[in-house]
Amino acid sequence: MEDKEFYRILVSRYINKQLSDDELELFVQLTKDGKLDEHLLGAMDEEGGISEADEDHHKQIKIKPLWLKLTAAVVVLVTLSIGLYSYVNHNLNNANLRAVYTKQDAEPGGNKAILTLADGTEISLTDAGNGQIAKQAGVAITKNASGQLVYTVIESRKKEMAYNTISTPRGGQYQVNLPDGTRVWLNAASSVKFPTSFANATYRRVELTGEAYFEVFKNKKLPFIVITDKQEVEVFGTHFNINSYDDETSIKTTLLEGSVKVSLLNGRNKKVSRFLRPGEQANVEHQDMSLKISKANIDQVMAWQKGYFHFEGDDLQSVLRQLSRWYDVDVLYEINHTDDEFMGDIPRNVKLSEVLKILEFGGVHFKIEGKKLIVTK
Incomplete structure (x- = not known):
């Protein structure tokens, strides 16, 4: 039997989960050597086809080894x-x-978070049932059927500014809809602090630790600002991700849609600011506080929010x-x-x-x- 035909059969048996232990060992070795690339890509074509939009992506895949080394x-x-x-x-x-x-x-993580109200009261969102769970400063706080937290303004009269904090533990994630309609997805070991209402405010300011993905409700008259320990990100309505974990080498701000301005917050470099375009990433190094802009790997950045x-x-x-x-x-x-x-x-x-x-x-x-x-x- 010619090698190509043998490789085709081996890939077919792999797809159908029919490989014996010996065949699996051979499969691993052949993919290490790149000998099955053509046949694996052919199998993908047969399963779902390759769209024009994916053509470049699959060309990139083709030149990579296809197994574990x-x-x-x-x-x-x-x-x-x-x-x-x-x-x-x-x-x-x-x-x-x-x-x-x-x-x-x-076990893998799941929807787990603690809501801390302005008066210090802590509510476990993991255990709270659906429906209204709190009411304060003219705002109703509701947990919907999807497990998301939603803030709804029920009184627009000016009141004293009150702040809430949502914190996820390690092994937790959570989504919250802020009072202005902005949606925030929190990754594990993260928190976001925000006012319960943006009524009569001159800007929308939130504080972030850890990692979060934002879809900001567009309002040109009311800038949205995200503060981390070393940077400030100003937006008017856009989609972006910020990874600001202390144990990573840098703070990464990645823009998917719209426009944002990233500014350093340490004294000497406070005026250092850069604008991002969609598909770009700002890196603020923890060690030397340098700010660099590069092309973003969107798949890598957004994987956590998509579940992998x-x-x-x-x-x-x-x-x-x-x-x-x-x-x-x-x-x-x-x-x-x-x-x-x-x-x-x-x-x-x-x-x-x-x-x-x-x-x-x-x-x-x-x-x-x-x-x-x-x-x-």
């Missing part, structure tokens, strides 16, 4: 990654993978910081250094052990002990 790069073909996860989970569930511990695991992890050349430490926040575990390293890089998509709605199964191919190993994730070689 931790010594250089861990690659899961983006279009097939969910199917690959299902295949690995189905066929290797009983394999000797050190990441799998039936008695110790971590997207790795593209990420090192192990970066990957595990994301897992630590989402699965509420502390990472302990029993290795000094690794130059592993990871690429691909993994769902965020699966248990930690299932994610680690995929990451373990090639040499890095993990142990789960209670709230600790231990990294070994």
Whole structure:
């Protein structure tokens, strides 16, 4: 049998989850060598076709390795990654993978948050039922059937400014609709502080820690301002994401739609400001407070909000910081250094052990002990 025909059959058996253990090992080796690229892309064409809009994307995929190679790069073909996860989970569930511990695991995060009212009262949004959960300063606060928090102005008379804070724990996320109609999605270990009403205000100012995606209600007369510990972002109506975790190397502000102005907040560089165009990202380095503009990887930035992890050349430490926040575990390293890089998509709605199964191919190993994730070689 000619090699091409053999490769085609092997890919077909992979798609249909028919590979034996020996065939799977061969499949891994051939994809490492790039010998199955053409046939995997052909399988994608047959399954769903490739639109003109995706043509460039698939050209980029074609030149990449299509499997997992931790010594250089861990690659899961983006279009097939969910199917690959299902295949690995189905066929290797009983394999000797050190990441799998039936008695110790971590559940994925979910809709969890605490609402802190202006008087200091704390309400668990995780436990609160649907309907109105509070009323203050002329505003009704309602939890809708989708689990989102909605602020509705019921009195427009000028009142003393009152502030609320919504905080997500590690392993939590939440969406809130602010009084002006702006929608905010909070990632794990994040918080947003905002006034309960913007009536009679000269601008709309909120404070952010961690990461959030904003869809700002357009109002040219009332600028919307997001404050983090090192920067200020001013907008009039746009879609953007801010990642301001303290344990990351920089604050990343990514613009999807509209226009924003990013300004540094430390004394010496307070007047340093840059405007972003859609598809651009501002990076404020924690160490030297430099501000740089670059082209954004929108898929990578927005993956968390769409329900998956997207790795593209990420090192192990970066990957595990994301897992630590989402699965509420502390990472302990029993290795000094690794130059592993990871690429691909993994769902965020699966248990930690299932994610680690995929990451373990090639040499890095993990142990789960209670709230600790231990990294070994």
